[in-house]
Amino acid sequence: MTSSDIDGIEWRISDGLVPYPAALAEMEARAAAIRAGDARELIWLLEHPPLYTAGTSANESELLAPSRFPVYPAGRGGRYTYHGPGQRVGYVLLDLDRRGRDVRHFVHALEGWVIAALETFGVAARREDGRVGIWVGKDAQEAKIGAIGVRVRRWVTFHGFALNVSPDLAHFDGIIPCGLPEFSVTSLHALGVPATMAEVDAALRRTSYDFMSVLSQRTDQP
16 A cells, blocks of 8 residues: 655555455544544545445345345445446545535536546546536447545545446446446446556546646635
């Protein structure tokens, strides 16, 4: 595991596959410590072993293979999501008391950060109205490359994004990802971009400055 700072925010990259319950417990404890003023904000990049998570809007009918991988309640917004090797998960624990009490603005900025990172690889990604997440392609080639799911407690954010770098896309077949059966999922490697996880992390770090700049444009001010 490596750790460094960006403008006072701890930037952590974990080696290996981090068990989901351990990551969830760490986020819960860190969010409480941030709120109490006992810890710095945190951006945590990691990978999980294969698993499904259920957001607060998850519908059991969208879990197509409940015995394929472990299924965990996540407490974040959204529906069912897959996590696994080859997917860069970013947990973003920030204090919106300091950065503007606007969850919609935070999610918008988070999406923009992932889109900007993908642009560094020549991938034209975008938002889509009514569909949270990151999208590429058009018409029959349209697919989701990144998922967004956040939770905010006492104005501290946790959970964050999942960007498909090189996961086994067949693992998504056990769920209806984010409750959208009409759309497929894709990855950087499936798009012909053989980026390494280290290269993706470097792109996220470079573009994080723009993310923080957008986030600092507080929308809760008169």
